[in-house]
Amino acid sequence: MNNKEHNPEDWEFETLAVRAGSIRSGEREHSEAIYLTSSFVYESAQQAQAVFAGDEEGNVYSRYTNPSVKMFEERMAALEGGELACASSSGMAAILGMCMALLKAGDHVVCSRSVFGTTVTVFNKYLARFGVETTFVDFTDYDQWQQACRPETKLFFLETPSNPLGEVVDIEKMASLAHDNGAWLMVDNCFCTPALQQPLKLGADIVVHSTTKFIDGQGRCMGGVAVGSKELISEMHLWQRAAGASMSPFNAWNFFKSLETLSLRMDAHCRNAMELAQWLEQHSAVEKVYYSGLPSHNGHELAKKQQKAFGGVLAFTVKGGRQEAWSVIDRLQIISRTANLGDTRSTVTHPATTTHSRLSDEDKQRAGITENLVRISVGLESVNDLKKDLESGLSSLT
Ligand SMILES: Cc1ncc(COP(=O)(O)O)c(C=O)c1O
Structure with missing residues (x-):
């Protein structure tokens, strides 16, 4: 079956989980192939130039793009209801990557206090060194989120449900609050996965995951992914090319096979x-x-x-x-x-x-x-x- 013949928008979640993503090798394999290669070859110098310049579609180097990773990204984007996804070497690489891609010195972040500890370290210690300030607020206290906002606030960050007490915030309400204050809402959807909750459909701008968790589901591989609009996620792809925190094709293959179940x-x-x-x-x-x-x-x-x-x-x-x-x-x-x-x-x-x-x-x-x-x-x-x-x-x- 050629997946390109279908419009994934017509498919329900379970079908997307099994079939979304268009990358095939041309060898008529039924189960999608794994591409363990660091680079790609060209027919001619001219073709190499065209692919490098982006005039012809193709891969250059697996730090930039890799077919197995792209396959996983397409499936994740379909499942979260986003336009584009960018996979990374871990959940932390996805969170840091999105922040590096979108924020600059002078910007301000409002972040839930009830997020993964290392996420707090990224905001508190590392982004602070580069002039991005973060205010931490009580997760379910909407007034605190509003009061923390400043003209330079660019990002709201939260995890719902929270770990370990399973507290929940209203994503739709938080998206409106973020947008009213000129900020994006980024949601760590690691605990629910898109099978249970789709934050983009509730107004969030970016969803991030540690795919190390339920998406792998079998405790084998480290990985992360960010999903959202083409505009925002393209910035993350550019960051990833430069920073090199790319997902391994082997891990991507494990993840997209895991998505099927x-x-x-x-x-x-x-x-x-x-x-x-x-x-x-x-x-x-x-x-x-x-x-x-x-x-x-x-x-x-x-x-x-x-x-x-x-x-x-x-x-x-x-x-x-x-x-x-x-x-x-x-x-x-x-x-x-x-x-x-x-x-x-x-x-x-x-x-x-x-x-x-x-x-x-x-x-x-x-x-x-x-x-x-x-x-x-x-x-x-x-x-x-x-x-x-x-x-x-x-x-x-x-
Ligand atoms: C909610 C949440 N977000 C992000 C991360 C970081 O993911 P990783 O360990 O894949 O870098 C974790 C890890 O436990 C987590 O629980």
Whole structure:
């Protein structure tokens, strides 16, 4: 089948996930090929000149473009509903790359306090050195976002749902607020993936991902991607050519193959997470469960409106403190003690001493990162086995 015969706009998400993207080798392969090559050859010096000049379509060098990477970019752009995507070597390279492509000295950023720690470092330490100032605000306090704006504000940055408490903001409202203040809205959509939430369709200008998470879904490869309008993402492509944080073709191949099962995987992650959250909520050793699929969660109604389902990550506090949380974590036999998430395998972290350990005590308190908090990225194992595994830890507390 020639994908070019079809207009992907007619296709639903699941079809796009399997078939969007037009790059084929001409060898009639059914499963798209992997192009492990650093450079490309030409018929003649004249053709080389034309391709280098951009007068003829073609690849030059895999730091610029590579067919496998382009294939992944086309599929991601289709899934997020953007015009263009730019893949990068990691999620951080996508976030930094978009900022380097769009911002200049004197510009100002408003950023949610509840974003990935390294994202805070990029804004706080590195972009600050180049004259880009960032104001951090409480994620769900819309007034703080408005009050932080200045004439030189160019970018709003947020992650929704937030990690690890699953708080949610209204993307449509944030996009209007950003635009009213002359800024772009960039959303890290790593926790939901486009299978559950499409921020561009809600008014965001740029979506970024760590494809290392649910998009790979199997904990194999590092990668990132930014999606948005041709105008904005073309700037990122130019940055990438110069900075060299390009995605490896091997990783791109893994990612676009993984996209084919994204909907099915996300459905199963969400189903398992919901069942586990409901079970934990009834457990006598558990104090509170943070999962937006539960009516008790303060983001439940908004998540229901803006997401297709509630995601695969949940957190809970045990009765007690660090000792009790660690004792639950240390007894687990199935769930892996590792900081990554979005894997077929369930993973567990103690945010206060790992992912969020660099926050000051005050910032931890403000972000709700208590010593008795445990985060689980719920995988695709049998939920009954996951319950039994958690029970072995929790029963030691009762
Ligand atoms: C929400 C979020 N954004 C970005 C990143 C950074 O991605 P990467 O590790 O692929 O650079 C992570 C990593 O954990 C993350 O959780």
